[in-house]
Amino acid sequence: MYSRDSSIRLHQTLPTLDLEYPPIPENISNWERTKLRFHHLLLVSATHPNTMEYFKSEVAVLQEKKRHFDNFKYTVHPLSKFNQIYEVWCFFFYGMLLFFKTYDFAFIRINITNPFSSRSGITITTVVVDVLSLLNIFLQFFIGYTVQRLRYVELDKSKISLRYLTNGLFFCDLFSSIPRVLTWNSSPLVFVIILSLTLLKLRRITTFIRLLQPTARFFRIKSNTKTFLFGFFFIVALIMHVMTCFHVGIPRYRLTLTLAPLNRSYVTGYLLSLPPSRQYVITFFKSAQYTFLIDIPYLRDHSLPEELSFCFINYIVGKLLIAVIWIVLLYTYMSQRVLRVKFEEVMTELKEYMLAKQLPLDLKKRLISYYRYKYRNVFFNEVFIRTVLSDNLKREIDVFLRKSLIKQVSIFSQIPARTVKQIVTHLIPEIYLPNDMIIQSATYGDCMYFIERGTVAVFTPSGREICHLNDGAYFGEVSIIMPDQKRTASIIAIETTRTFKLRKEHFDACFQKDEQVYSMLLESAKTRIEETKQMELNYKQLLFEQIYARPSDSLQEDIEDELV
Numbered sequence: 001m002y003s004r005d006s007s008i009r010l011h012q013t014l015p016t017l018d019l020e021y022p023p024i025p026e027n028i029s030n031w032e033r034t035k036l037r038f039h040h041l042l043l044v045s046a047t048h049p050n051t052m053e054y055f056k057s058e059v060a061v062l063q064e065k066k067r068h069f070d071n072f073k074y075t076v077h078p079l080s081k082f083n084q085i086y087e088v089w090c091f092f093f094y095g096m097l098l099f100f101k102t103y104d105f106a107f108i109r110i111n112i113t114n115p116f117s118s119r120s121g122i123t124i125t126t127v128v129v130d131v132l133s134l135l136n137i138f139l140q141f142f143i144g145y146t147v148q149r150l151r152y153v154e155l156d157k158s159k160i161s162l163r164y165l166t167n168g169l170f171f172c173d174l175f176s177s178i179p180r181v182l183t184w185n186s187s188p189l190v191f192v193i194i195l196s197l198t199l200l201k202l203r204r205i206t207t208f209i210r211l212l213q214p215t216a217r218f219f220r221i222k223s224n225t226k227t228f229l230f231g232f233f234f235i236v237a238l239i240m241h242v243m244t245c246f247h248v249g250i251p252r253y254r255l256t257l258t259l260a261p262l263n264r265s266y267v268t269g270y271l272l273s274l275p276p277s278r279q280y281v282i283t284f285f286k287s288a289q290y291t292f293l294i295d296i297p298y299l300r301d302h303s304l305p306e307e308l309s310f311c312f313i314n315y316i317v318g319k320l321l322i323a324v325i326w327i328v329l330l331y332t333y334m335s336q337r338v339l340r341v342k343f344e345e346v347m348t349e350l351k352e353y354m355l356a357k358q359l360p361l362d363l364k365k366r367l368i369s370y371y372r373y374k375y376r377n378v379f380f381n382e383v384f385i386r387t388v389l390s391d392n393l394k395r396e397i398d399v400f401l402r403k404s405l406i407k408q409v410s411i412f413s414q415i416p417a418r419t420v421k422q423i424v425t426h427l428i429p430e431i432y433l434p435n436d437m438i439i440q441s442a443t444y445g446d447c448m449y450f451i452e453r454g455t456v457a458v459f460t461p462s463g464r465e466i467c468h469l470n471d472g473a474y475f476g477e478v479s480i481i482m483p484d485q486k487r488t489a490s491i492i493a494i495e496t497t498r499t500f501k502l503r504k505e506h507f508d509a510c511f512q513k514d515e516q517v518y519s520m521l522l523e524s525a526k527t528r529i530e531e532t533k534q535m536e537l538n539y540k541q542l543l544f545e546q547i548y549a550r551p552s553d554s555l556q557e558d559i560e561d562e563l564v
Contacts, residue, residue: 021065041082043068044153048079049217054151064153072155076143079153083143088218091211093136094204098238100129101176101201106245106252106283107276126180133177140164140173172203192253205238225332232328239321243287243314244280250310291318339378346379347371366433373496374431398424405452405500408472415517423510427500432456432493439491445479447503454497459490460532464539468494478525480504481518485525488532 021043024036043065044051046058055061068077076083108122141164144155154160164170175197182194209231216227251267271279288294290311334341350371354364386394399406402424406412412420427450432438438449441461451473458466458475466489469475479487511518 021062022069039069039073042076042080044077044079045081045084048081048084049214050146051079053148054079054146054153068155072144072157074142075155075157075160076139077153077155078144078146084214084218086139086143087211087214090136091208091215093132094208094211095234097129097133097201098205098208099241101198102242102245102249103280104180105195105198106247106249107279123181130177130179133173137170137173137177140170169203169207172200176201202242205235209235225335229328229332236321236325239317240284240287240291243291243317244284246310247283247286247314248279287314290314291321293318339380343375343377343379346375369433369496370431373433373498395421395425398427402427402452402500405450405472408452409450409474410472411474411517411521414520415511415514419510419513423502423506426506426510427502430499430501432497432499434493434495436493437490438493438497438499439476439487439489441488441490442486445476445487445504447501448474448476448480448507449491449499449501450474452498452500454499455494456497457492457494459492460536460539461488461490462536462539462543464535466532466535477507477521478528480507481522481525482529485529488529 020040022036022039024033028036044055044061046061051061055064064077068075076086104126108126141157141161144153144160145163146153154163176199178194178197180194180198212227212231216230221227248267271282274282291314293315347368350367351364354367359367389397399421406420406424412423415423430449432454438456439445441459451469451471453471455468455470456473456475457468460466469491475489475491476487479485511521
């Protein structure tokens with residue numbers, strides 16, 4: 001039989017699995033060492049949040065590393081540290097592109113014959129963004145993907161390329177990344193086509209939404225509500241931004257193709273003469289006018305057919321957006337109060353039950369008080385939750401939840417921690433309302449109680465109050481330590497009290513192993529029996545004297561003074 005200390009030493013000497021693959025030899029050059037460390041970044045990472053969904057053990061992770069390094073050496077694993085950082089970069093990069101490309105489509109103008117003649121800084125920025133987009137396209141052919149339904153990771157470059165080419169993202173990424181400076185000295189029609197292709201970048205909205213959760217995990221944002229609201233308000237802002245850009249972008253087609261003045265258009269020569277930032281602000285309010293159906297004075301109405309058509313689309317999008325906003329706000333509010341709503345449903349069922357059974361008013365109040373104390377106005381199905389847990393997890397949860405009780409009960413500090421854990425697993429929680437009888441004197445007992453919260457009163461069989469017990473106290477051990485001994489006192493709850501019950505068979509299995517603690521409890525039980533008997537004898541003697549020996553008006557006061 002191993003002792004506790006020897007078992008700890010045995011655990012410490014067990015070998016741990018080395019997950020570093022490929023191993024880095026000591027006698028290699030710095031360049032080779034750097035290459036191996038770089039390959040480690042490309043392989044599956046045991047610390048990735050989703051790794052355990054696809055690989056259930058450390059051995060499986062190590063086998064996946066070997067499969068990857070031996071067969072697909074230059075493919076990036078989707079569950080690697082490199083891809084984890086890359087996804088965060090893509091989140092911000094795509095977010096910037098979604099706003100920048102639509103803004104470029106509407107408000108940034110260049111000279112077709114000489115694109116660097118004015119606003120050269122903006123032109124250079126667009127070129128840099130397009131080059132980064134093309135590099136990102138190249139990298140997409142080397143990043144594996146997960147098949148969630150099959151719990152499988154695909155690393156074959158041919159299948160990765162086929163998937164990227166067939167899901168539509170490749171062509172959207174490619175055509176939206178064509179640098180606009182290539183339209184130098186081209187016809188207006190070619191310029192309009194290249195300009196329109198930039199809007200294909202909006203296809204990446206789905207990718208941006210998908211990357212929201214990994215980015216939140218990377219920055220350790222644990223609140224799903226915060227993540228959801230951030231993504232939602234980003235989409236709302238993006239919709240408003242796209243509507244704003246289209247209000248200027250559509251008239252721009254006519255101006256570019258026909259080179260005719262836009263006298264009937266909302267986009268006047270005065271508006272085009274303003275800086276792009278001023279144009280954006282004015283057009284944003286114009287978009288808000290149709291989105292939220294509000295009237296903003298001094299904004300010129302649309303009159304061209306294409307402008308009127310888009311205004312109608314803007315109006316429909318605005319109505320849908322308002323409906324979605326209300327739905328999201330309601331969902332967020334209800335998700336925060338879902339446990340409270342469940343509790344109210346349970347309370348409604350309870351009230352219907354009490355009404356159907358025609359329970360008296362006092363009992364109804366006690367039942368309602370019991371439920372409110374037990375669930376604290378939030379309902380959860382604890383029985384169902386515990387059914388799916390292993391015994392070890394249940395034991396750890398019980399020890400954690402009973403931590404305050406373990407610290408308060410004095411006898412727990414005198415027994416080994418392993419025995420305490422065993423006791424905790426057998427404790428049965430019970431709640432008693434004020435004036436509830438917990439223990440009746442002169443009855444045989446099969447359990448003892450520990451008080452976690454609350455106060456109880458101890459009475460002798462004849463009704464004399466002995467004392468009060470509160471948090472950390474225990475009672476009822478007398479009748480289970482001494483089997484032939486009936487309970488020597490009655491215990492009544494003074495306030496709502498939460499106790500834990502330990503049955504006799506579990507008490508014997510846990511406490512009889514420690515002779516010192518068991519002997520201490522036995523001596524304490526004998527002392528309590530003698531004290532209770534002596535108090536009961538004194539109280540009966542006083543009652544006898546009150547009735548037969550000293551009939552007096554002040555006798556009751558004398559008895560009370562004597563008891564005090």
